[in-house]
Structure formats: C-alpha cells, structure tokens
Amino acid sequence: MSSENAKKALFTQFATVAKSLGHAHRLELLEFVAQGERSVDSLAERAGLSFANTSQHLRQLRRAGLLSSRQDGKRVLYRLADDSVLDLLAELRRVAERNVAEVKQIVDGYFHERDALEPVSREELLERMRQGLVTVIDVRPEDEYRAGHLPGALNITLRDLEVRLAELPGDQEIVAYCRGAYCVLSFEAVAALRAYGFNVRRLEEGFPEWRVAGLPVETNSVRNS
Amino acid sequence: MSSENAKKALFTQFATVAKSLGHAHRLELLEFVAQGERSVDSLAERAGLSFANTSQHLRQLRRAGLLSSRQDGKRVLYRLADDSVLDLLAELRRVAERNVAEVKQIVDGYFHERDALEPVSREELLERMRQGLVTVIDVRPEDEYRAGHLPGALNITLRDLEVRLAELPGDQEIVAYCRGAYCVLSFEAVAALRAYGFNVRRLEEGFPEWRVAGLPVETNSVRNS
DNA sequence: CAATCATTCAATTAAATAATTGAATGATAG
C-alpha cells in the first residue's frame, strides 16, 4: 500500500464513522444506548422505529465501531463500544451549537425559554449533594435508572410525578436530570414542578456525561422514597 | 414546536453536521483548509478533484457550519468556521483509532512501520526549540507554509529535499512536520533523510493542531536557510 | 424436539447523495 493509498483508506474509514452519525434516528439510538446496555426491541420501542429498521441502524453503528453487542439469552444487548463515543457526540453537539444558526435558534428559542434559570453544573451539584442540600430526581424510565443513576437520586418519571409530589421537599432545592443535554424529560419535569411551586433546576447534562466524568454512580438499588 | 419536535429538529441538525464529515474527499478538503484560507481551485487541484465537484463539497461543508467563505477579488476563499471543527475531527480520528480494526491495521501496519521511532510531542518540541537543540522543517507546499508555520521552521518540500541537504545540520536533531497526524509528507521526509544518515523524527501532529494548542506561530516570512 | 421469541438477513422500493456537464453569475482587467 502506498502512502497515498494508506491515507485514503484511513480517511474512508473516518468517513464511515462520521456517516454512521449522519442520521437523526441513529443519534437518538445512541442517546438511548448511552444510558446502559439495551436490547434491540426496547430500543425500537423507545425510538418509535420498526424492529428491523432499528436492527439495521444498530448494525451500522456497530460496524462503524460506535457500538458493540453481546448475546444474552435470546436477546442481543447493545452498548457503547467505548466512552470516547460520548466525547465524539459531545464535540458534534458543540460544533453544531457554535456554527449552525438553526441550532442556536432552537436552543435559544425553545430550550432556554423553557428554563429561565441557569442549569446546575456537575461540579455544583456534586458539592450540594455532599452537603445534603439538594434532592436529586431522575426522570428517565425505570430500566434506565436501574442501569445506573446518581447516588441517592429518586426515580420519578413524568407520569408518576403528580401522584408523588408528597415525596419531594418543599423547602429544599430539587435538581432533575435525564439522558443528556437535550433530553426533554427533565425540561418537562422542571416546568411541571415549578408550576406546583417547587424550587427546581435542571442538571446541565445527563447521566452518561456524569458517569464519564468519573463522578460517583449507583446501580440497581431502586429507591422509592 | 413541541419538545419532541425540538429535539428531533436538533438531532437532524447534528446529523447534517456528521453527514458532511461522511465522505473521504470532504475530510481531505478539511485537512487542506485547516492549513489556512484557500481558494476553490487550489483545493480542487490539491485534492485531485474536478472544479465543480470541489465547489459542491465545499458548499456542503459550509452549509453544515464547518467552513465559512469570503470573496477576495474574483476568488472565493474558504476557511474553517471555527477551531472547534479541529477538535471534532480529532475526536473522530480518536474514536476510529480506538474502535475500528481496519484503522488500527493501517496505522500499525503502515504508518508505524515507516517510523520506528517515537514521534515528538508538541511540548517536547517546544522545549527543544527554546533550547536551540533542534532544526524544524516544514514539508508542506510553500503556500501553506506562508499562511502560517512553526517559528523558525525551514520550508523544504519533498521535491527540494535532495538538493537542499546542505542546509540541514548533521549533528543536531531534525524534526519534520506537515498537515496533521496522517499527512504522509512528513513520513516520506523522515524516511528520505534517515537514508542520508540524518537524525530526524516526526512531529506527532501537524500545523493546525500546533496552532489551536495556542503555541507560537509565524507567518509570511519565508526562510530559505 | 417442537414451539416460541428476538434478531438478522435478503429482496424490494423509495429517497438521498455523488459526480459530470454545460450554462449562469458576478467580479475584475483591459
């Protein structure tokens, strides 16, 4: 292989990786998988895609090196190949936020409008958790919560929110988080709880970012109060 | 716009950015543009693409927010929209290097084989430059050199190499660099100079990475000796 | 070991992208 061919082959491989990120459905699937190992059918359901279509997209992501999979009984479980995939996704978001006018519009016009207060940074939240000054709620579905969550976080989905208000403190700050920077669940939760008069803010990013930052994580203990 | 729609619109935008990186020609064009502002025809020539095709690819990169352009006389000059684009490209390379078997093969089998010695890191090179212990050569074409280069670097292209050997020190280490981690020019230069007995290594990455790291850069002074 | 279940594969159709050609634009130079 000549130098030129080696370089071309490399660039073709890089392009394959980039191409695998080049579809909204695949980006959404990656967001789901980033919460923890998941089967094809649960991903299909969550993304609202057909089964076979989901399988194809996942296969493409696996071939590009972004996902890996293993057989578990009769299911196939997919997970991120590597935490560097999260860094790549974060960088992709960052470039789009800085350079794409439409993204700025959507973020300013929709996400900011819905959350007038500054979101809480990871470091700030960690500090407040240590001081016992905050109640953390995880608004993702229960299976994602079980696969890993912030230490001591309550798992309260949007659907349960109204009937579980009694579990929330009226006098302490509440911080809600979900899957990532643009996961809408925590925005909705914040809006709903503010309407009830709670003092609540969003965590800036989601669970995967918290985990790769090396911050403490808890698994498999379901807390209900 | 509902939450779901806003999220979907965002992911579609992110996918557009990723898609624009999803072609080897566009990645190569980005590598060239990263050296400095360039006109469409010079990019077309360097990439070995037709004029119109190059223009289309550049337009796509501009629409995705990775490039911007300005008119200069009758030429249109393209440049990176932002230094964060380089971070995104670096992250793409990193993920591919870690997770794609073919990439590992090419890198180990071709690039490493051609350069048995450890490449020099930016920090190490900077230190040696300060101590005057090293001669730095920039093996890119002269126009890229003129748009910016390492302080004091000699511009010696592969073609000129043999007739300019006298300018190189026999007793001091030489470090060669070019456009980036997989730019083949510096590999070739190192191989050629080693054959002549020079003590020469490659800089790990290229000029753009040096610049965005905030290290000193020199422009427009052509040094010939 | 037959039935079931989760997933993948293969074949099809629809849609998007890439490259080429030639015409259109828009700036500059004579």
Next chain:
DNA sequence: CTATCATTCAATTATTTAATTGAATGATTG
C-alpha cells in the same frame, strides 16, 4: 463595457442509503 476568470447553479446519470416486508437463523422454553 466587453472579455476573462473563478465560482456557483441546474440538470442529468449513477450510486448509495433508508425503510418495509417477509423469510431465515439461532437461542430458549415447555
């Protein structure tokens, strides 16, 4: 103000990708 030059645009063709359907695989359960 016409000719020239660099670039973009529009139209075409070829190629690739996406989604759907139904069949095939391969592990598990009774």
